Amino acid sequence: MAKQRVVIVGGGLAGLAAAMQLAENEITVDLISMVPVKRSHSVCAQGGINCVNKFTRAQGDTEWNHFEDTVYGGEFLNNQPPVKEMCYWAPKIVDLADRLGVPFNRSPEGNLAVRRFGGTLYKRTVYAGASTGQQLLYALDEQVRRWEAEGLIKKYEFWEFLAPVLDERGICRGCVAQDMFSLEIKAFPADAVILATGGCGLIFGKSTMSMVCTGAANARAYRAGVIYANPEFVQVHPTAIPGADKLRLISEAARGESGRVWVPRRKGDARHPNEIPEAERYYFLEERYPKYGNLVPRDIATREIFAVCKEGYSVNPHTYAVYLDLTERATGVKPEVLRKKLGAILETYQKFRGVDPLSEPMQIFPAVHYSMGGLWVDYERDGHTGGLRLDSPRNQQTNVPGLYAIGEADYQYHGANRLGANSLLSCIFAGLIMGPAIQALFRNLPGGSVDKVPGSLFDQAVGQCRERMAALLRKDGPENPYQLHRELGELMTRNVTVVRHNAELKQTLDELERLSERYQRCGLSDRGPWTNQTLSFTRALGDMLLLAKVITAAALRRDECRGAHYKPEFSIPPPTAERPDELREQARQWCRKYHAQNQQWLKTTLAKWTPQGADFSYEPVECDSIAPRPRTYGLKGAEIIDEVWKSEMAGAAEAKAAAAH
Amino acid sequence: MSTPTSTATTLTVRVRRQDRPQDRPYTQIFEVPYQPDMNVISVLQAIAARPVTADGQGTTPVAWDCNCLEEVCGACSMLINGRVRQACSCLVDELLRQGPEISLAPLTKFPVVRDLVVDRSRMFEALKKVRAWIPVDTYADIGPGPTISVEQQEQMYPLSRCMTCGCCMEVCPQYHDASDFIGPAPIAQAALFNLNPVGKMTASERLRALMGPGGITDCGNAQNCVKVCPKEVPLTWAIGKVGRDATIEAVRRWLLR
Numbered sequence: 001m002a003k004q005r006v007v008i009v010g011g012g013l014a015g016l017a018a019a020m021q022l023a024e025n026e027i028t029v030d031l032i033s034m035v036p037v038k039r040s041h042s043v044c045a046q047g048g049i050n051c052v053n054k055f056t057r058a059q060g061d062t063e064w065n066h067f068e069d070t071v072y073g074g075e076f077l078n079n080q081p082p083v084k085e086m087c088y089w090a091p092k093i094v095d096l097a098d099r100l101g102v103p104f105n106r107s108p109e110g111n112l113a114v115r116r117f118g119g120t121l122y123k124r125t126v127y128a129g130a131s132t133g134q135q136l137l138y139a140l141d142e143q144v145r146r147w148e149a150e151g152l153i154k155k156y157e158f159w160e161f162l163a164p165v166l167d168e169r170g171i172c173r174g175c176v177a178q179d180m181f182s183l184e185i186k187a188f189p190a191d192a193v194i195l196a197t198g199g200c201g202l203i204f205g206k207s208t209m210s211m212v213c214t215g216a217a218n219a220r221a222y223r224a225g226v227i228y229a230n231p232e233f234v235q236v237h238p239t240a241i242p243g244a245d246k247l248r249l250i251s252e253a254a255r256g257e258s259g260r261v262w263v264p265r266r267k268g269d270a271r272h273p274n275e276i277p278e279a280e281r282y283y284f285l286e287e288r289y290p291k292y293g294n295l296v297p298r299d300i301a302t303r304e305i306f307a308v309c310k311e312g313y314s315v316n317p318h319t320y321a322v323y324l325d326l327t328e329r330a331t332g333v334k335p336e337v338l339r340k341k342l343g344a345i346l347e348t349y350q351k352f353r354g355v356d357p358l359s360e361p362m363q364i365f366p367a368v369h370y371s372m373g374g375l376w377v378d379y380e381r382d383g384h385t386g387g388l389r390l391d392s393p394r395n396q397q398t399n400v401p402g403l404y405a406i407g408e409a410d411y412q413y414h415g416a417n418r419l420g421a422n423s424l425l426s427c428i429f430a431g432l433i434m435g436p437a438i439q440a441l442f443r444n445l446p447g448g449s450v451d452k453v454p455g456s457l458f459d460q461a462v463g464q465c466r467e468r469m470a471a472l473l474r475k476d477g478p479e480n481p482y483q484l485h486r487e488l489g490e491l492m493t494r495n496v497t498v499v500r501h502n503a504e505l506k507q508t509l510d511e512l513e514r515l516s517e518r519y520q521r522c523g524l525s526d527r528g529p530w531t532n533q534t535l536s537f538t539r540a541l542g543d544m545l546l547l548a549k550v551i552t553a554a555a556l557r558r559d560e561c562r563g564a565h566y567k568p569e570f571s572i573p574p575p576t577a578e579r580p581d582e583l584r585e586q587a588r589q590w591c592r593k594y595h596a597q598n599q600q601w602l603k604t605t606l607a608k609w610t611p612q613g614a615d616f617s618y619e620p621v622e623c624d625s626i627a628p629r630p631r632t633y634g635l636k637g638a639e640i641i642d643e644v645w646k647s648e649m650a651g652a653a654e655a656k657a658a659a660a661h
Numbered sequence: 662m663s664t665p666t667s668t669a670t671t672l673t674v675r676v677r678r679q680d681r682p683q684d685r686p687y688t689q690i691f692e693v694p695y696q697p698d699m700n701v702i703s704v705l706q707a708i709a710a711r712p713v714t715a716d717g718q719g720t721t722p723v724a725w726d727c728n729c730l731e732e733v734c735g736a737c738s739m740l741i742n743g744r745v746r747q748a749c750s751c752l753v754d755e756l757l758r759q760g761p762e763i764s765l766a767p768l769t770k771f772p773v774v775r776d777l778v779v780d781r782s783r784m785f786e787a788l789k790k791v792r793a794w795i796p797v798d799t800y801a802d803i804g805p806g807p808t809i810s811v812e813q814q815e816q817m818y819p820l821s822r823c824m825t826c827g828c829c830m831e832v833c834p835q836y837h838d839a840s841d842f843i844g845p846a847p848i849a850q851a852a853l854f855n856l857n858p859v860g861k862m863t864a865s866e867r868l869r870a871l872m873g874p875g876g877i878t879d880c881g882n883a884q885n886c887v888k889v890c891p892k893e894v895p896l897t898w899a900i901g902k903v904g905r906d907a908t909i910e911a912v913r914r915w916l917l918r
Contacts, residue, residue: 024800035726036785038825039734098806101795101857103817110808128818134733135821142794149789181774210728244696245703245749246730340815344822348731351750432800482710525712526721530681531775533724534709 003028004442004449007175007190009161009217011037013133013424014407015196016140017431023147025435027442030188031144032156032177034212038141041198041210042427045133046251046345047117048125049097049424051090055114056122063088066124068626070422073119073297074372074415075563076602076628077230079621082379082395082412085387086429093428094126100139104128105341115256115341119297119419119633130253131344136424160536161217162468164193164224164403165461171447172402173457176465181531185465187458189450192402192438195221196431199371199408203544203551204497205489207368208240208249218375218409219543222550226398228607228614229411230373231547232555235418235564236498238301239324240367241352247367248352250345252420254324254362255294257341258331261285261305262361263313263322273315273323273361284308291634299417299564300633302366306498309365316363323361330361368497370423372414372564373551375405376606379412386625388433393441395433401446404437406430411604415621416563472539477521481538484522488515488541488548496552500567505556512549519545550607550614557616560601563631572597575640587644591630595649598628670695672753673715674704676723677766678776686773689723690715701741701748701756702727704763705777723765725777732891735824738831739777740766745831747891770830770837781827787847788825791870795860807858820853820899822892829886829896841875845886848877849899855906868903868910877904 006022008015011033019029033040052063066087071078098104098112104126105113114123128135147153158180165174165187174189200215201207222228239254239261240247255261262283264276285304286293294301309320325331326338326346335358339346349357376399380392388395396404396412406427413426447453491511495504519542526534561571572593575586603618630645632638672693679686692715693707709722727737730749737748742756742764756763771779809817829845830836836844851867854860871877880900887896 021800035728035734035736036781036825039728039736041729043734043824044729044731092802095802095805096800099795099797099803099859101854101860103809103814103821105818106809106811106814108811110810128821131733131822134824135818138821139795142788143797145785145789146792146794146796210730210734212728244698245700245706248731344733351732352752435800480710482706525709525719528680528721531724531778534722537709 004191005030006192006194006438007032007188008194008196009175009177010040010196010198010407010409011155012040012042012196012198012407013137013140013427014409014431015040015194016137016144017428018194018196018406018434019153020140020143020147021432021435022438023144023152025439026152027438029153030156030190031153032159032161032188034158034160034180036157037144037155038138040137041213042137042424043134044208044210044249045136045424046130046249047253047256048115048127048132048421049094049136050117050124050419050421051094051126051425052087052124053091053094053114053126054111056124059122061122061124063090065122066090066120069120070413070419071415071626072631073419074417075631076415076598076623077233077562077604077621078413078415079379080623080625081381081387084385084625086413086426088387089429090425093425093432097136097139097428100143102128102135102139115253116295117256117420118252118295118301119292121292125253125256125421127253127341129340129344130251130342130346133424136428161197161220162465163220163461164400165189165458166224166400167447167453167457169447170225170400172400173447173450173453176461178465180536183469183529183532183535185462185469187462189453189458191445191450192404192441194404194406194434195375195409196405196407197409199374200544200547201368201371203488203548204234204368204492205486206243206245206247206493208237208247209369214540214544215371215547216540216543219547221375221398221403221405222607223546223609224400225609226400226403226405227376228373228550229376230554230605231551231607232558232565232605233372233416233563234368234497234551235298235370235372236302236366237369238298238305238366239364240369241349241362242319242321242365243352248348249367249369250324250349250362250364252295252298254326254342254345257338258333259294259324259326260330261294261301261322261324263308263315267312273325274327282313288636289633290636296633297417297419299566302498303566305366319365321363321365324364325361326357327359327361366498368493370418371408372411372416372418373605374409374411377405377410377412381622381624390433390436391440393437393444395437396430397437402441404434406434416565469535469539472535473524473527475522475524475538477523479518479522481519481522481524481534481541484515484519485541485544488544491515492548492552496555498566500555500565501569502556502559502567505552508552509549509556512545512552516545553614554605554607554616558601558605560597562601574638583640584644587640588648590641591645591649594630602628672704673762674708675762675764676776677764678723679767679773680775682772682774689720695753697754699753701751701753701763701765702730702737704753705748723777724775733824735826738768738826738828740768740831745828745889747826750891768827768831771827781825784825784827784830784844784846787843788850790843791847791851791867792863793847793850793854795854795857796863797859809858813856817853817856819893819895820849820856823849823894824892826891828889828891832885832889834883834885835879835881840879842879843871843875845880845896845900846894848880848903849894849896852899852903855903864906865910868907871903872907872911877907880904
């Protein structure tokens with residue numbers, strides 16, 4: 001019997017972690033990537049990776065706290081067992097990265113240096129300058145090269161995933177992919193396929209994501225029957241540099257190293273920021289959230305920045321922007337120190353805006369950044385630990401047996417909002433646990449070995465992909481795919497990001513239908529048989545339109561505010577009474593409404609493809625360890641809510657959680 | 662937003678194209694509407710959206726490599742006005758200060774696939790030759806790595822930023838298709854792994870890989886590499902260090918005979 005093999009699609013942190021772990025377990029891997037793997041989007045991550053560490057333990061921190069912070073940050077939409085397992089693994093993952101040679105910044109004693117990140121009060125984030133994603137990705141790329149040199153991993157770079165191959169029982173037997181140069185379409189038989197294909201920022205046109213982040217691979221899996229979960233949860237990062245081709249990220253690390261967000265107190269104040277005295281600066285995050293300050297979670301920071309600009313405080317007359325200030329005057333930190341800790345992002349701002357952030361405040365504005373939602377994946381809970389049973393083939397498996405999803409491509413770990421520096425963690429974690437999961441799968445393959453599958457199954461799959469390509473190449477209509485993509489991006493950014501209104505979401509669905517019709521009447525400016533980038537882009541546009549509809553329809557259905565999904569028409573008005581007894585009563589009403597909202601909406605959105613559009617259903621979220629509570633982050637004025645919830649509601653919520661477990 | 666330095670309303674872009682690896686190159690000229698804050702990527706995107714030459718001929722979009730658009734992935738290396746650099750960080754306003762026309766061409770040290778896309782796999786293969794990885798025992802949790810001083814980290818980090826973009830190879834006179842020279846970047850990577858406390862344990866393997874043909878002695882000290890590296894990797898420092906370490910290694914081996 002031939003050796004069992006796995007195909008991994010995507011060579012970012014998740015894909016490479018899975019590849020190297022499987023190779024160590026002597027499982028052969030075919031690794032398919034559209035770009036040379038060290039150019040994957042993971043390389044853009046800047047700020048760091050979270051784990052409980054020596055310093056935070058000395059302050060009383062534990063993995064449980066990291067777990068709690070993550071679940072609170074996700075507004076309890078995260079299934080808890082995987083998050084718990086991830087947080088307990090985090091220190092081990094960072095130790096591994098350290099051993100792999102990642103040049104993390106160091107403390108004077110030679111320990112890993114740490115910084116604070118959003119949504120926590122502990123300094124859990126370990127970092128390599130401000131380019132941590134790059135160093136982590138390179139360390140994994142190096143390990144994969146080592147296995148490649150030994151023949152255990154074969155890389156197919158500049159190959160694009162087209163579709164999974166499912167047999168008559170719906171079991172995944174491999175996939176079909178295309179060489180982006182020769183346009184050869186080939187089947188990759190495998191005993192398991194792992195999709196590590198990232199997020200879908202290109203659907204929004206401009207974002208912090210890279211050009212391969214179209215979500216097309218995920219859409220193709222969805223079209224083939226894989227359930228897509230929580231599509232409506234898209235993170236908009238608060239601080240990015242506006243740009244013509246891309247919105248370039250300025251890491252949360254800037255705020256972690258004392259960077260401060262502010263606008264002049266006087267709207268339209270045209271003075272240079274360095275001329276504006278302290279008293280005339282409105283540090284709005286610090287004033288509204290005294291406890292977390294500039295490090296409130298991203299969805300909160302983004303909404304605050306949006307609101308402040310809408311109210312007229314934007315610091316740029318042509319476009320919305322606020323200041324992110326790293327000058328010594330604002331931070332109290334010496335420039336040389338910040339150059340060592342934030343070098344890469346200082347360079348990025350200097351390169352693209354021509355200004356040194358240490359000499360005057362940066363101008364930033366929020367940008368689409370991360371997909372919390374993604375392909376639905378299973379897990380198996382460990383009854384003892386409340387974490388995961390790692391020897392289960394169910395971990396990270398989609399609803400299609402033998403087809404797995406990891407990294408940003410999956411929907412797990414982050415709930416309704418992701419905390420900064422938790423993504424590098426979840427990607428590597430999900431990749432590494434593929435080791436024991438696949439070993440378990442191989443001990444008991446649901447359909448037996450792929451070697452027994454007749455070749456006709458693969459020939460048929462390849463044939464279908466060839467036909468679809470031929471049909472696309474025949475398209476000769478008047479519509480320009482690049483223009484359509486631009487319109488798609490503008491539409492989605494305008495109506496389906498930070499602030500959502502049902503009327504606008506409905507209009508968006510109508511508009512998406514019109515864009516889809518126009519897409520059918522596309523013309524390709526390149527019909528050639530060699531390195532045809534227009535073909536690939538136009539095909540991906542069809543996938544982006546499909547996912548855009550799923551995202552928008554899911555957002556329309558979810559009538560609540562949770563994490564990154566914000567619909568003002570369903571927000572619960574905060575208590576504002578002057579008299580303490582009235583205030584308390586209002587807080588009580590608030591808590592009851594919040595509890596009712598959780599009863600109705602604390603569930604995962606599930607979307608299944610049908611020819612008529614997504615078929616939606618919901619499943620409960622496993623909140624077995626930590627009971628949901630109001631997510632106020634110490635908002636000034638919201639203390640009464642926390643207090644009333646704790647004294648009057650918490651008992652009920654905990655009892656319910658205990659009963660469900 | 663930056664103020665445009667030019668009153669140009671259109672940009673004249675001259676692109677050296679090539680349809681297939683075996684075909685001859687040719688030039689096409691495009692007129693692209695100017696917008697403030699453009700970079701060469703947005704110029705190429707504009708051409709893709711309207712692939713019509715300056716004399717009104719319909720053509721195909723120019724093919725090019727890119728991904729991150731923020732100079733961390735190394736994909737978009739090309740010759741812009743004769744100089745090798747990343748297209749994403751090349752701002753049009755800066756180019757217009759040099760002259761009214763923008764010329765784009767593929768790297769010359771790598772075989773052309775199509776237009777501005779070249780095959781840089783030779784660089785990645787070279788990383789295997791110098792064993793550019795830490796040979797850890799296992800990925801299982803066997804505890805933390807050794808402590809590393811701030812000073813050591815500050816030597817390693819700049820070397821770790823190499824994105825295998827190929828700019829250094831492009832300008833290196835010793836690196837071309839008639840030479841075996843491994844090039845500056847893999848040598849600097851060998852230096853990086855030899856600085857790591859565990860990597861150091863296999864330093865002699867890396868040094869030996871660089872002591873044969875195509876290795877360190879092929880470096881002619883032109884110092885072009887360090888001038889064009891977009892990440893300011895200390896290439897010549899690393900090459901110098903590896904050279905010295907290779908000498909010591911040669912003496913060591915001779916003494917142990």
